[in-house]
Amino acid sequence: MQKFSKIRQIITVVSLVVTFFILGTYIGYNQRPEIDKVIGLSNKETAVITTADFSPFWKVWNTINKKYPEVSSVTDQERVYGAIFGLVDSLNDPYSVFFAPDEKKAFEEEIAGNFGGIGIEVGMKNKILTVIAPLKDTPAYKANIKSGDKILKIDETATFDLSIEKAIKLMRGEKGTEVTLTILREGNQEPIEIKIVRDIINLPTLDTELRKDGIFVIKLYSFSANSAGLFRNAMKQFTESGSDKLLLDLRGNPGGYLNASVNMASWFLPEGKIIVTEDYGENKKAEIFRSRGYNLFNDKLKFVILINGGSASASEILAGAMQDHKRAKLVGEKSFGKGSVQEVVDVTSDTILKVTVAKWLTPNGNTIAEKGLTPDYLVEFTRKDSEDKNDPQMDKAVELLLAK
Known part of the structure; x- marks a missing residue:
């Protein structure tokens, strides 16, 4: 009897040990870090030094796997891309963009110029997709798209919360196809729809004119790759004309190559004078671009x-340098305020990140981004001026140049 009792005690103890072991294992398994519950992903460990708590991210990941009824309709890789999109969006910078494989291909085609489009430069103003400028003689220009037009819809897609890159992708397309922009124009109560037929876009650069009153006019439409050479030819024409009155029209010029802007500013400044500073914040030392000293x-x-x-980007660099060094007077309206520098970084073999790495500062240290440039003479160009074919901004510039 005592022997039987002893055996029963042993069995009870063993059973309790096994039960507690299983229970402990179960609890430990379920309470392990959320990242350890994720299977089928490579390189999931945090590879950066950070105090951020990543466990909520992995908990959401695992909850989706367990509870979302159509979880198999989205691949794990697509969810990773979605998380990266959200990470970049958290910067609240419309010019920092992640490109998944399809977007990367489209971006590279745009850089190469192998696309049809409508010929407008767009940016963000107060989180609204806004036309910086239509390029001269492009479909958008011929369709009477104006600087400052707010684009509300592209075909049937609302632009609210749409990135600049996605908007550009929607406006691009095969030559001869049509796209409809719904825009809100200053002075209009209601949005208007404008249908535009896409075409291959050839960027215009500049025109010159020697007026009868002796004023030499350069209309610069973009800072393209060949613009510096064309501007040099224009400077030669200006010198040979014998005029001492120069009018540079940068209205509707959305910018382009920084180097072209520096090259053009060098015609008017002694060697070594600051043209623009790229401010990288605390990431690295600022880079200063100085005049090459053509200074004729x-x-x-x-x-x-x-x-x-x-007037944006490289236009603001050139105009800002001339204003700060008191080499020219600015006339017109406040510029757009696109004063940031982006760098393209390869993330994987088929994805890239375009990220803002610096802000542009004028020679006096003024920030161009968002603030823009304020002209010395503020002159509005109204709808009535356009309808009556008047140009009060040009009139003011001529008045200043002809003043004794």
Whole structure:
């Protein structure tokens, strides 16, 4: 009897040990970090030094796997891309963008120029997709798209919360196809729809004119790869004309190559003068771009630059340098305020990240981004001026240049 009792005690103890072991294992398994519950993903461990708690991210990941009824309709890789999109969006910077494989291909085609489009430069103003400028003689220009137009819809797609890159992708397409923009124009109560037929876009660069009153006018439409050479030819024409009155029209010029802007500014500044500073914040030392010292013109040069809300990027660099160094007077309306520098980084073999790495500062240290440039002479160009074919901004520039 005592022997039987002893055996029963042993069995009870063993059973309790086994039960507690199983229970402990079960509890430990379920309470392990959320990242350990994720299977089928490579390189999931945090590879950066951070105090951020990643466990909520992995808990959401696992909850989706367990509870979302159509979880198999989205691949794990697509969810990773979605998380990266959200990470970049958290910067609240419309010019920082992640490109998944399809978007990367489209971006590379755009850089190469192998696409049809409508010929407008767009940016974000107060989180609204806004036309910086239509490029001269493009479908958008011929369709009377204006600087400052707010694009509400592209065909049937609302642009609210749409990135710049996705908007551009929607506006691109085969030559001869049609796209409809729903826009809200300043002064209009209701949105209007404008149908535009896509075409191959050839970027215009500049025109020159020697007016009867002796003013030499350069209309610069973009800072393209060949613009510096064309501007040099324009400077030669200006010198040979014998005029001392120069009017540079940068209205509706959305910018382009930084190097072209620096090259053009060098015609008017002594060697070594600051043209623009790229401010990288705390990431690295600022980079200063200085005049190359072509500096053909003395202090007797009368120089006026026209700007408006369509003047952006490289246009603002050139105009800002001339204003800060008091080489030219600015006339017109406040510029757009696109003063940031983006760098393209390969993330994987088929994905890239375009990320803002610096802000542009004028020679006096003023930030171009979002603030833009304020002209020395603020002159509005109204709808009535356009209808009556008047140009009060040009009139003011001519008045200043002809003043004794």
